[in-house]
Amino acid sequence: DTGVSQNPRHKITKRGQNVTFRCDPISEHNRLYWYRQTLGQGPEFLTYFQNEAQLEKSRLLSDRFSAERPKGSFSTLEIQRTEQGDSAMYLCASSLMAQQYFGPGTRLTVT
C-alpha cells in the first residue's frame, strides 16, 4: 500500500499527559500537512512542511503543539499537557502539487 499512513489509529489519554502521533506520507511527496477535525466539522489546517521545513502554523496550534519532519520523510505531531478540548481526529495529508491525499487519521480521546 503506497498511501498515507498514520499511527496510532486511536489514542485514549488522560488530561495532562503528552501524546505523539506519526504520519508517513506517500514517498515522493514533498509537502506534508496536518489538519484537525472535530465531530460534524470539516478539517481545519494546523501546519505544513515542504521537505523538512515547517512553513506555516495555524493560530489553532498553541504552544502545547509541536510538529517535526526530520529529513523530509515522516512527520510527528506532539501535544503536551493534553486538554479535553484536544479530543479530535488528527489528519495528515501529503502532496506533490495541489492534490492532497489524506491518511486514515488518529482519533484522540482525552479523558
Added chain:
Amino acid sequence: QQQVKQSPQSLIVQKGGISIINCAYENTAFDYFPWYQQFPGKGPALLIAIRPDVSEKKEGRFTISFNKSAKQFSLHIMDSQPGDSATYFCAASGETSGSRLTFGEGTQLTVNP
C-alpha cells in the same frame, strides 16, 4: 476572507436521483477546488477537483460546475447510489498560501434504496 460556505448541511436522495451540493468562497487567491468524500471513521478521499480556468469537469458520475464570477462551485452526483451515502466536503486552496486547504462545513448525503 478565508471561508468556504457549503450547503445544504444534509441531503436525502432516492437511488438513481441527482445529488447537488453547493459551495461559495470569498478569497480570490484560491485557484484549486477539490471535493472530498468521507465515510465515518475514515480520512477524506479526493473525489474530483477543478481549477478556475474551466467551467465544468466530469469524471464518471461526478461533475463539478464552476462559476468564477459568482465565486461558486457545485458537485453533481448523477445516478446516486446507496454506496454514495457519506459526508462530502468542498475545499479550496491557493498556491500563495502553500496550498493549504480551507474546507466547507460538509454535507451528509443519504441515498435511499
